[in-house]
Amino acid sequence: MATVLAGLVAMAVVAGLGLWAAGAADLPDNAFPRVVAAAVVSAVGGAVELSGDMGSLADSRGGLVVMPLSVTLVGALVIGAGFLRPLRHRAVAGAPELAGWAARIAVLWLLVLIGAASLARQTFRVPLGDGLLDDLGELFGLAPTAGFTTDVPRTVLFGLLWLAGVFVLALLVSPGAPLPARLVRLHGAVRPAAYAMLALLLAYVVVGLVIALVVAATREDAAGTFAVILLGLPNLVWFALTIGLGASWTGRVDGPFALPLPRLLDEALRTSGESTLNVRTLAEHDGRVWWLVVVAAVLLLAAAGLAVSRSPARVRPWQHAVRLAVALVATVLMICSVGRISAHYGLSVPVLGDLGTGLSGEVSLRPLLWSALGFAALWGLVAGALSGVSARGVRRRP
Numbered sequence: 001m002a003t004v005l006a007g008l009v010a011m012a013v014v015a016g017l018g019l020w021a022a023g024a025a026d027l028p029d030n031a032f033p034r035v036v037a038a039a040v041v042s043a044v045g046g047a048v049e050l051s052g053d054m055g056s057l058a059d060s061r062g063g064l065v066v067m068p069l070s071v072t073l074v075g076a077l078v079i080g081a082g083f084l085r086p087l088r089h090r091a092v093a094g095a096p097e098l099a100g101w102a103a104r105i106a107v108l109w110l111l112v113l114i115g116a117a118s119l120a121r122q123t124f125r126v127p128l129g130d131g132l133l134d135d136l137g138e139l140f141g142l143a144p145t146a147g148f149t150t151d152v153p154r155t156v157l158f159g160l161l162w163l164a165g166v167f168v169l170a171l172l173v174s175p176g177a178p179l180p181a182r183l184v185r186l187h188g189a190v191r192p193a194a195y196a197m198l199a200l201l202l203a204y205v206v207v208g209l210v211i212a213l214v215v216a217a218t219r220e221d222a223a224g225t226f227a228v229i230l231l232g233l234p235n236l237v238w239f240a241l242t243i244g245l246g247a248s249w250t251g252r253v254d255g256p257f258a259l260p261l262p263r264l265l266d267e268a269l270r271t272s273g274e275s276t277l278n279v280r281t282l283a284e285h286d287g288r289v290w291w292l293v294v295v296a297a298v299l300l301l302a303a304a305g306l307a308v309s310r311s312p313a314r315v316r317p318w319q320h321a322v323r324l325a326v327a328l329v330a331t332v333l334m335i336c337s338v339g340r341i342s343a344h345y346g347l348s349v350p351v352l353g354d355l356g357t358g359l360s361g362e363v364s365l366r367p368l369l370w371s372a373l374g375f376a377a378l379w380g381l382v383a384g385a386l387s388g389v390s391a392r393g394v395r396r397r398p
Contacts, residue, residue: 003082004108008040008116011075015039015068018230021223031122038120039231041150043071045158046117050148064148065342069234072162072338073205079105079163080170084177093178102167109163110156117155123147173198175310188312193327196307201238201331203299208237236262238335243289244296245332245379247372248278251341255361264289269365276368300328300379304387317388324387325380332376333369341365 016036019025024035038048048064083105087093171177172186172194179186212233216225228236239249253261253269261269264286269275282289304324311320343363 001108003079003085003105004112006082007075007079007109008112010078011040011043011071012036014074014230015043015071018068018070018227021230022227023223029122034119034122035148037116038148038150039068039071040075040116041113041120041155041159042066043068043075044113044155044162046120046150046155048120048148048150063342063344065340066232067235067338068231069238069338070229070231073234076166076169080166083167084170084174087178088176093180095180095182098171098178098180102164106160106163110160113156113159114152117150117152121147121149169194169198188315189323192307192310193323195310196303196324197327197331199306200241200299200303201234203302204237204241205234207295207299208233208240235339235341239339240292241296242332242335242339242367242372242376243277243279243282244292244294245300245372246279246293246375247332247336248276248368249365250274250276250368251363251365253363261363269363277365296379300383301387304383305391307384308387308391315388317385320388321381321384324384325377328376328380328383329373332372336367336369336372339365339367 016032019032019035019039025032027035042048042064045067050064083102086101087098171179172190175187175191175195209229212225212229216222216229219225242249251269252271252274253266264282265277267285268277268282275281279289279293304320307324307327308315308320341363344361
């Protein structure tokens, strides 16, 4: 219970502060707690559906699929630490014991998911204006409403899958976590590379946090910057990691609605059709993008060195290369899976149909998966091999 409640509170606090900085506290009908619940639901894989209507005049539909990864990361770290804490003084733990401990957490987490998904729904009236205009709207049945809801079964399914992923990753990256006797060999074969990938992801978050704080201190919209930090900082910095490795993403921003993307991304995506984002195309808007390649190389080599230093001395350079390549491919696959964005909103009149881009919007961002994984494998092989060769003369544990 302590693990589940600590994870829930941490996620809700981060989501609440981020949404408050974004101005969501001003939503009508006391919708703020429900918006926070929707953010928590989205952070574990749930989808938010938007809806609205204008009485008999028009209606609107929309959807939002984006994971606020700042909330996701905080929840994963807290729940993962709570899952491992009772096992920290053990060398080996049986599979039934680990499964039972995970199942007890999962049962309580299931109740949290159902409660959050049930709370994350709201419909509130949008006033037409003050005085006569609002009265006339009610008289003629023009009562605009807007709202959002979540799919409870989908939230439960993806929320439990997310929790299972947290458990598996916690066991993989923690050097001191006990494993079943049959899996002890993973301690030297898998954990060093997995730990290095976690360090790489957190290093990107720290670098991004420093840059974001500098931006908040030097520009006018400090609240918007803090909203991005508290809701989507990993979305941006892990996207930058894949771009630095050579990956390409496609997407577009259309209409008046948009997510709080950096100016560079908004300019690159706001074109007549779909845009392709990679180092070359982004550098056409800002040449400093090439520094992403340098940052990726430096931090990846540091992560590779960390993996080698935690590996047994008998491991050969080609084994380091293969293990780091596999770990980096899995990491990029995770980023590509959780970093996708899909948001759309449209207004239509029964007789006229969709009123077009002036009153509708779309934001999308998705990776070109196979090229991203190919570049990750190549970088992993090179970085792992270089670190393995350079560590041959360094004394390490047997």
